[in-house]
Amino acid sequence: MTGEPPHIAPTGQECPTRHIVVMGVAGAGKTTVARHISEVTGLTFGEADEFHPEANVARMRAGIPLDDAARWPWLQALAAWMADRHRDGVSTVLACSALRRSYRDLLRQGPPSVQFVHLDGPTEVIRERMSTRAGHYMPVSLLDSQIATLEPLGPDEDGMVxxxxxxAGQLAISVADRLGPPARPGSVMTGESRPSDGLPR
Incomplete structure (x- = not known):
């Protein structure tokens, strides 16, 4: 994880924090965009895939979609991670599918407020990305299941599509401009700039 160091208010009370979840189906580019947002704003980056237990990873490698029973403990761990960062006065940006409203509602039970960035686009573009990336356990065969599960942001949900x-750099700047986390001075990111692995996830 990377990002800003913890900051505790002199009074010992919790500091205001911002928590952004970059959501969407596998292959939408969540990890890449979330890392860019972290670099632009200084928000601490979190990768939801790293919170999956081995049993979940094994299921997905085998092309078996996760059911809610497998997802709930994972989502609860993510909400707790954001809540812990909030108590330390640390703002976060998390790459997480967050496909259903109920999943997002659970994530909102962590810190006081969570904003969502839904990366959306043509299925054929996502499928092509997934077919060319390496080193990730999510097979292309699960994309249709994820699309079927996806529930777009509701009008009452704080976020953007x-x-x-x-x-990715342009998307990160858009998030900083529209959702409020200030960009670091001198942060200018081009579409060609990428994190070290360059893989859309």
Whole structure:
């Protein structure tokens, strides 16, 4: 995990924090965009895939979609991670599928407020991304299941929908501009700039 160091208010009370979840189906580019947001704003980056127990990973490797019984403990761990960062006065940006409203509701039970960035776009673009990436356990065969599970953000949910075909750096700047976390001075990211692995996830 990377990002800003903890900051505790002199009074010992919790500091205001921001918590952003970059959501969408596998292959939408969540990890890449979330890392860019972290670099632009200084928010602490979190990768939801790293919170999955081995049993979940094994199921997905085998092309078996996760059911809610497998997802709930994972989502609870993510909500707790954000809540812990909040108590330390640390703001976060998390790459997480968050496909259903009920999943997002659970994530909102962590810190006082969570904002969502839904990376959306044509299925054929996502499928192509998934077919060319390496080193990730999510097979292309699970994409249709994820699309069927996806529930778009409701009008009462705090967030925004962005076109996943845009450059990751441009998307990160859009998030900083529209959702409020200030960009670091001198943070100018181009569409060609990428984190070290360059893989859309």
């Amino acid at each position: 962005l076109d996943l075909r845009l450059p």
